[in-house]
Amino acid sequence: MSRASYRKERQGTDWTFETRPASPPFPWGSAALCFVGGFALFVILAGMVSRGGSEVLPFVALFAFAIPFVMWKGPKAARYRRPASFVVTPTAIRVAQNVGDAELKRAGIHRLILRNHVSDGELAYSPASTSTVCVGSGFAGMTAVASAVVATALSDTGRQAAAHHMKRLAKVSWRLDAESGGRAWTLAGGLDESTAYGLMTEVGGLIGMRDAA
Structure with a gap:
């Protein structure tokens, strides 16, 4: 898994920032459970059809491979996760x-x-002190969605695997926003907390931001 990073280049009084997001983690736990659950489902359904399981194989393959792929590369993992660049002036x-x-x-x-x-x-940005991270209840909702199909087959284990994946994904899903004109402008996304905080500190210092209200 590639790490998030950024670099800056000075041109007179202007600074150009270029960021690269971290790659999303692969849900190994959920993938293993989907494979085991898919195999068990194949064995059960194969005995119920007349062609030795060939009729249900596409469905089982979809169960075993599509769910981990969506958790790995789907909309939630891909959101804000792209290279970005912006220029900071005084x-x-x-x-x-x-x-x-x-x-x-x-x-x-x-x-x-x-x-x-x-x-x-x-x-929030604060040059004079260390701000506090306020974590909401996002894990509960996303875990329920991500683990819905896996948990149907393997219940608690499936939910735990999905929750673990969401925690890993959250670690590399920070973004930096600048709020202006009644909206949030995303400067960079797909970052780990340390990289995102360093980027925010440098941008805030260059533009002369004061403590957040």
């Missing part, structure tokens, strides 16, 4: 968008904040 942050660059004026930036869409964690 008076603004320039963010590259699909429809062109957006410039967030320093006077209009309400705060810099780290967010985690998997764990519902938040960490």
Whole structure:
């Protein structure tokens, strides 16, 4: 699994930041349980059909391989997880968008904040002290969704494996947002907490942000 990183380059008074997200973890526990559950399901269903199991093999393969793949590369894991670049000047942050660059004026930036869409964690920028991570109940909802099919076959073990995967995914799902004009502009995503916090500290220092209210 590749680690998250960022680099910066100075051009006069401007700083260009380029970030690379961490790759999402593979759900080994859920994959193993899906394989075991799929094999057991194949044995059971094979005895109920007339062709020795060939009719149910596609369904079993879907059960055994599709679920771990979705947990690994699906929308939840892929969200915000892409390389990004932005420019910080003494008076603004320039963010590259699909429809062109957006410039967030320093006077209009309400705060810099780290967010985690998997764990519902938040960490606001504060140059004078260490902020506190506020973790919501995101694990409960996502675990229920991710483990629904696995838990049908292997109940508690399936839920535990899915919960463990979600915790691992949350560790590399931090993003840095700049709030301006009544919306959040994502500067970078798919980061671990240390990389995200370092990025936020550098950006906040360069643009002269004060403590978050």
